[in-house]
Amino acid sequence: MAYYTSYGAAQGVTGSCHLLEVGYLKILIDCGLFQGRDEELNIEEFEFDPSEIDYVIITHAHLDHIGRLPLLVKRGFQNKIISTRATYEIAKLMLANAAGIIQDSKNPIYDENDVEPTLRHFGTFLEYEESMHLSDDIKISFKNAGHILGSASLKVEFKEDGMTKSAIFSGDLGQHSRIITSHLQPWKEGNYIFLESTYGDRLHEDLRISVNNFKENILNVIQKGGVVLLPSFALERTQEILFLLRQMSEEGLLKDIPVFLDAPLAINVTRVFKNFPQLLNENVQEVISNRIDPFGFDELKTTLLKEESIRINEVAGPKIIVAGSGMCEGGRIKYHLVRYLQDSHNMVMFVGYQVPGTLGRTILESGFKTIKIDDAHINVKADIKVINGFSAHADQKELIDFVKDLKNIFCIYLIHGDDDRLRIFKEKINDELESKVHIVKKKERIYI
Numbered sequence: 001m002a003y004y005t006s007y008g009a010a011q012g013v014t015g016s017c018h019l020l021e022v023g024y025l026k027i028l029i030d031c032g033l034f035q036g037r038d039e040e041l042n043i044e045e046f047e048f049d050p051s052e053i054d055y056v057i058i059t060h061a062h063l064d065h066i067g068r069l070p071l072l073v074k075r076g077f078q079n080k081i082i083s084t085r086a087t088y089e090i091a092k093l094m095l096a097n098a099a100g101i102i103q104d105s106k107n108p109i110y111d112e113n114d115v116e117p118t119l120r121h122f123g124t125f126l127e128y129e130e131s132m133h134l135s136d137d138i139k140i141s142f143k144n145a146g147h148i149l150g151s152a153s154l155k156v157e158f159k160e161d162g163m164t165k166s167a168i169f170s171g172d173l174g175q176h177s178r179i180i181t182s183h184l185q186p187w188k189e190g191n192y193i194f195l196e197s198t199y200g201d202r203l204h205e206d207l208r209i210s211v212n213n214f215k216e217n218i219l220n221v222i223q224k225g226g227v228v229l230l231p232s233f234a235l236e237r238t239q240e241i242l243f244l245l246r247q248m249s250e251e252g253l254l255k256d257i258p259v260f261l262d263a264p265l266a267i268n269v270t271r272v273f274k275n276f277p278q279l280l281n282e283n284v285q286e287v288i289s290n291r292i293d294p295f296g297f298d299e300l301k302t303t304l305l306k307e308e309s310i311r312i313n314e315v316a317g318p319k320i321i322v323a324g325s326g327m328c329e330g331g332r333i334k335y336h337l338v339r340y341l342q343d344s345h346n347m348v349m350f351v352g353y354q355v356p357g358t359l360g361r362t363i364l365e366s367g368f369k370t371i372k373i374d375d376a377h378i379n380v381k382a383d384i385k386v387i388n389g390f391s392a393h394a395d396q397k398e399l400i401d402f403v404k405d406l407k408n409i410f411c412i413y414l415i416h417g418d419d420d421r422l423r424i425f426k427e428k429i430n431d432e433l434e435s436k437v438h439i440v441k442k443k444e445r446i447y448i
Ligand SMILES: [Zn+2]
Pocket: 060, 062, 147, 172
């Protein structure tokens, strides 16, 4: 007998947490933070007993997939956390950073002291194309999900009444064409498919068009002598931006234009990327084969210390500043925004989705009106640009591609998506495929 229950990211996109009860084992797949409008859910107790969980399997190191691990350990989880080695290396940085923010928040569900005890549970590594037996009857394997460095989709095979059944947990899936991440590896066969459906209702802009727009926008501002602000997520998006800026540097387009990477977490995460060159795609491999740092170039200056960050203000434009956080909710980007948003020579370019309610979204929709950042009233005059095609998530076509060639599907279960989008995606699957489709509800216990 096997049962699946979602305790997070069913009819939602954050707080990923799925319980698989198979044979006598209880396996938790991801244990992420709720973010944005669901943030209040983080203070709720787990609706299962953490001390009864036999394994946690982590698909990737985004906080909405790992961010409640310290709470799980605090609540009594005692066993092993299985992940790729790259996921572990990134998780160390992400959890330490998150703990620093969470302990000062209005819901301090854990603090910095809870990180080290959590990391001790890691150390059981499973890499792409490898398998591991959790018991005589239960085998797990990973393939590359193509989402971020180290991201995996998971297959669980289990025996029941002499028959072998399988469940695939897609994890977050990437696009086929990415700037630096290697491509996802498809599965050939699976009975129950738990499919992330974040962008199940839409198609992304072509990546090449986005890359061209990204570079053109920067060149336009440089010509005006302005400042380019790039609010960026520390994990993956910053490394993509650095890779593109390195290309521009190589093409001689950034001569004497300083580029500041003003984000301590991103600086540290970039170091991890350099330790896993084999996980990056052919574009990056080509650069590495010429003994060139794919994320470094002459114009790049990293500002780890606060004093170094403050001195960026003294450097005259044109200049480029890459800083966190990606949705402008915290981090050093905020004081750069206060300083530079009021000048029409400057530009803020968003290269990631801005959740409603965040400062990033407010700026995006400001329409050159006055906005408030902390206590400052800012008259927005800078150009605001958006690049849509860098998404780390597969779009509708790519999600369909993930399942369309799979053999022996009994049912496709849609998770990780907002209700409206899930309904549109379900209709699309009904139109295009023969498979049964079901939208998973929160806490719905499903027999597989
Ligand atoms: Zn993710």
